[in-house]
Amino acid sequence: MFDTVDEVQKRLLDQSYICNKNIATVVFLASKLHKPVLVEGPAGVGKTELGRVVARALGLSMIRLQCYEGLDESKALYEWEYSKQLLYTQMLRDKIGEVIEGTTSLKEAAERIASQDDVFFSERFIVPRPLLKAITSDSPVLLLIDEVDKSDPEFEAFLLEVLSDYTVSIPEIGTIHAKHLPLVFLTSNDAREMTDALKRRCLHLYIDFPTEEEELSILNLKVPGMDERLAREVVSLIQNVRKLDLKKTPSISETLDWARALIALNADRLEPELVEATMSVILKHQGDIRKAQAELNQLLMQKTAEARAQAPQAVDPSPGGAKKSVLH
Amino acid sequence: MQQKIVEFTNLLRKAGVRVSVAEALDAFMALDELSLDDRELFKDAMRTTMVKRSDDIPTYDRLFDVFWSGFHDLLRAQLAQAVSGLGGDFDLDELLERLREVLENMDVDLSDLAQSLLGMDANRIEQLIRQAGEAAGVEGIQNMLQIGFFSRRMLEQMNFEGAAGELRELLEQLREEGFPEERLQQLAQLLRAMQDALRRAVRGFTELELDQQNHDYLERFRRESLAEKSFYNLTEEDIRKMREVVERLAQKLKAVVSMRRRRQRKGKFDLKQTMRRNLGHGGLPFELVFRQRKREKPKLMILCDISSSVSNVCRFMLQFTYSLQTAFTKIRSFVFVAELGEVTSLFRDNDVYNAIDQAMDGGDVINPYTRSNFGMAFFTFWRDYLAAVDHRTTVVVIGDARNNYNDPRAWCLREVQKKARNVIWINPESPGAWGFGDSVMDKYLPYCDLAEECRNLKQLSRMVDRIVL
Numbered sequence: 001m002f003d004t005v006d007e008v009q010k011r012l013l014d015q016s017y018i019c020n021k022n023i024a025t026v027v028f029l030a031s032k033l034h035k036p037v038l039v040e041g042p043a044g045v046g047k048t049e050l051g052r053v054v055a056r057a058l059g060l061s062m063i064r065l066q067c068y069e070g071l072d073e074s075k076a077l078y079e080w081e082y083s084k085q086l087l088y089t090q091m092l093r094d095k096i097g098e099v100i101e102g103t104t105s106l107k108e109a110a111e112r113i114a115s116q117d118d119v120f121f122s123e124r125f126i127v128p129r130p131l132l133k134a135i136t137s138d139s140p141v142l143l144l145i146d147e148v149d150k151s152d153p154e155f156e157a158f159l160l161e162v163l164s165d166y167t168v169s170i171p172e173i174g175t176i177h178a179k180h181l182p183l184v185f186l187t188s189n190d191a192r193e194m195t196d197a198l199k200r201r202c203l204h205l206y207i208d209f210p211t212e213e214e215e216l217s218i219l220n221l222k223v224p225g226m227d228e229r230l231a232r233e234v235v236s237l238i239q240n241v242r243k244l245d246l247k248k249t250p251s252i253s254e255t256l257d258w259a260r261a262l263i264a265l266n267a268d269r270l271e272p273e274l275v276e277a278t279m280s281v282i283l284k285h286q287g288d289i290r291k292a293q294a295e296l297n298q299l300l301m302q303k304t305a306e307a308r309a310q311a312p313q314a315v316d317p318s319p320g321g322a323k324k325s326v327l328h
Numbered sequence: 329m330q331q332k333i334v335e336f337t338n339l340l341r342k343a344g345v346r347v348s349v350a351e352a353l354d355a356f357m358a359l360d361e362l363s364l365d366d367r368e369l370f371k372d373a374m375r376t377t378m379v380k381r382s383d384d385i386p387t388y389d390r391l392f393d394v395f396w397s398g399f400h401d402l403l404r405a406q407l408a409q410a411v412s413g414l415g416g417d418f419d420l421d422e423l424l425e426r427l428r429e430v431l432e433n434m435d436v437d438l439s440d441l442a443q444s445l446l447g448m449d450a451n452r453i454e455q456l457i458r459q460a461g462e463a464a465g466v467e468g469i470q471n472m473l474q475i476g477f478f479s480r481r482m483l484e485q486m487n488f489e490g491a492a493g494e495l496r497e498l499l500e501q502l503r504e505e506g507f508p509e510e511r512l513q514q515l516a517q518l519l520r521a522m523q524d525a526l527r528r529a530v531r532g533f534t535e536l537e538l539d540q541q542n543h544d545y546l547e548r549f550r551r552e553s554l555a556e557k558s559f560y561n562l563t564e565e566d567i568r569k570m571r572e573v574v575e576r577l578a579q580k581l582k583a584v585v586s587m588r589r590r591r592q593r594k595g596k597f598d599l600k601q602t603m604r605r606n607l608g609h610g611g612l613p614f615e616l617v618f619r620q621r622k623r624e625k626p627k628l629m630i631l632c633d634i635s636s637s638v639s640n641v642c643r644f645m646l647q648f649t650y651s652l653q654t655a656f657t658k659i660r661s662f663v664f665v666a667e668l669g670e671v672t673s674l675f676r677d678n679d680v681y682n683a684i685d686q687a688m689d690g691g692d693v694i695n696p697y698t699r700s701n702f703g704m705a706f707f708t709f710w711r712d713y714l715a716a717v718d719h720r721t722t723v724v725v726i727g728d729a730r731n732n733y734n735d736p737r738a739w740c741l742r743e744v745q746k747k748a749r750n751v752i753w754i755n756p757e758s759p760g761a762w763g764f765g766d767s768v769m770d771k772y773l774p775y776c777d778l779a780e781e782c783r784n785l786k787q788l789s790r791m792v793d794r795i796v797l
């Protein structure tokens with residue numbers, strides 16, 4: 001476990017995750033108080049990644065439950081392996097014959113079989129799903145319940161029961177208690193508001209888009225070797241794009257993808273044509289691209305003008321001059 | 329400290345943030361794990377344990393600053409100012425050192441307040457001021473005019489005059505003890521500055537308290553009344569804020585709808601299909617088949633009167649509808665004043681808010697600067713779009729039915745109702761006004777399956793609930 005908040009920050013950094021003090025505090029408290037964390041925030045700000053890196057930093061294995069509409073207990077907790085049961089009854093047909101030997105009525109035969117049915121409803125025929133796996137695991141685990149907002153409200157109610165006492169009861173087998181309390185992270189994209197009951201049980205963490213500084217650190221960490229000035233330009237441009245009212249605001253993944261694309265293109269400055277050509281890496285909707293285009297051109301022009309004003313000799317005034325420098 | 333956290337929790341509750349007792353206890357446990365000197369940690373720890381809705385975070389941040397940092401910082405700023413005002417040749421440490429030496433051999437009995445002023449003990453002074461605030465009932469402050477009154481009352485509660493007297497006496501005693509005159513003057517100057525700082529801090533405390541009270545009030549107002557505020561008197565600011573409220577209501581509805589659907593979705597066991605599917609296994613039912621019940625989502629056609637008197641209702645209704653898109657198989661939207669035109673494509677090409685803004689301007693398909701004529705609008709709908717109405721279509725009309733004495737042509741609506749699953753009318757006027765003056769609501773009423781008054785968001789969201797049912 002972690003001893004201080006600073007240690008959280010440091011150890012997550014070792015796992016290539018930049019986390020601010022707020023995130024670190026919540027992670028620290030979750031590990032100290034054994035409380036689940038509900039992580040909310042826009043798409044692509046590193047919610048899922050946070051669960052992953054905390055697991056790695058603490059040396060826990062991670063069990064992930066991906067939620068979706070229609071997810072139910074049989075997919076999340078356990079399921080009887082119906083066809084295996086059936087197969088066994090077929091193969092044990094003769095044995096079953098012996099069991100019911102001598103019975104005279106159907107009812108009597110059924111009762112004989114019923115007295116033996118724990119054979120067919122034992123752990124042998126259970127398919128464990130993520131929640132059961134997390135509870136029965138021999139070593140402590142981190143349970144990541146991803147995109148919990150996509151699940152249905154009934155599932156949430158069920159989840160609540162599991163998270164309140166970490167026991168599962170299977171009628172045919174009995175109650176199973178967790179050997180170790182798992183560290184639980186739930187992520188949500190705010191597709192729907194989670195109930196107050198669930199929120200009361202959890203610590204709450206809201207991760208917003210990173211600040212310019214943070215994003216630059218992430219970029220340096222994840223795309224090493226990128227020219228410092230180009231990295232700065234990329235981040236500042238992305239930060240400006242986020243201020244626009246878009247259908248899909250670019251996330252950190254888009255920043256990283258874009259940076260990699262620019263490197264592949266051997267770029268060392270953001271030129272308007274280059275931005276235009278690669279815009280589809282950061283924006284996915286035609287409408288968004290149109291909207292951003294106007295804004296960006298203006299921004300880039302302004303930047304270029306500033307650069308010229310600052311270092312008039314350094315910039316080749318002839319058209320396409322800056323482009324030539326790529327070739328040098 | 330515990331007491332203060334409880335107070336703060338109450339303040340959060342008053343501002344509309346739901347904090348349960350269990351969560352407040354979590355906050356205490358969290359604070360046990362951390363060093364309280366780090367204000368940022370302190371703030372984050374309390375937030376993560378007590379504030380669970382991202383919407384509430386801005387409220388929390390503001391209240392935190394007002395409650396915790398506000399006075400804490402203010403007091404220290406005042407004290408620092410008092411010291412820095414003493415002038416350059418003033419050796420404070422030296423003075424205090426001398427003073428301590430002398431006091432050790434004297435028999436003086438000072439009150440808490442006098443002591444803490446003399447020792448410039450910010451933490452103790454803060455405590456005393458907060459206690460006095462409580463004793464004086466400052467939390468009852470309601471307006472600016474009471475600031476002076478409550479400040480005086482606080483000074484009385486902490487017996488400020490008494491402490492000032494004690495300090496004057498102390499100076500006399502010191503003089504008798506032979507404390508150098510120059511230092512005595514300096515000390516007197518310091519004590520005067522400290523007393524002034526205290527007075528200003530008390531006043532600041534009262535002002536902050538007033539801020540908090542106003543803040544409570546504003547927040548409550550925003551949350552509670554926006555949903556019930558009449559559509560007729562919304563400011564631009566209200567409209568902007570209401571977007572969020574609509575969004576929240578829509579999300580809630582969405583959850584309810586999905587739950588209803590799920591309940592219907594579980595199909596029945598299908599014996600025939602099971603047998604057929606398992607023929608390959610010699611008839612052994614390895615794979616079970618359930619009959620999926622087909623769910624019918626309604627198609628929606630929504631007709632919005634965009635003349636200014638009802639445009640707010642249309643605005644929010646459209647936002648509702650498009651937030652709930654998944655609850656319908658298809659949504660087509662129309663705007664009208666006298667002419668009627670379709671604006672469905674606006675919602676395909678723009679984000680909802682932009683689309684709504686454009687639609688409210690007529691969306692380039694109709695002239696919005698005419699006088700309302702429901703008869704003509706319905707006639708156009710009947711003529712051009714009746715073919716698209718079928719038994720799964722819900723037609724929603726939003727308007728006040730004030731027809732400027734034109735021909736209502738109610739028969740058009742009758743024909744629409746015959747083909748549609750149902751016709752629903754949302755009217756911002758109360759039923760008492762229907763059919764009076766130039767309202768022809770009474771003429772249309774026979775052809776509506778449901779017609780209701782919607783004057784605020786609460787009523788509107790109830791109506792939407794019935795439409796998606």
Ligand SMILES: Nc1ncnc2c1ncn2[C@@H]1O[C@H](COP(=O)(O)OP(=O)(O)OP(=O)(O)O)[C@@H](O)[C@H]1O
Pocket residue numbers: 016017018019042043044045046047048049050187189218222252253
């Ligand atoms: N603070 C960070 N430090 C390093 N990398 C980060 C950070 N935040 C995000 N990333 C990177 O950004 C990408 C997106 O993160 P992730 O998939 O965790 O986002 P998410 O919030 O779970 O998104 P979604 O809501 O779409 O599931 C990942 O590749 C991750 O490595």
Ligand SMILES: [Mg+2]
Pocket residue numbers: 047048049146187
């Ligand atoms: Mg994710």
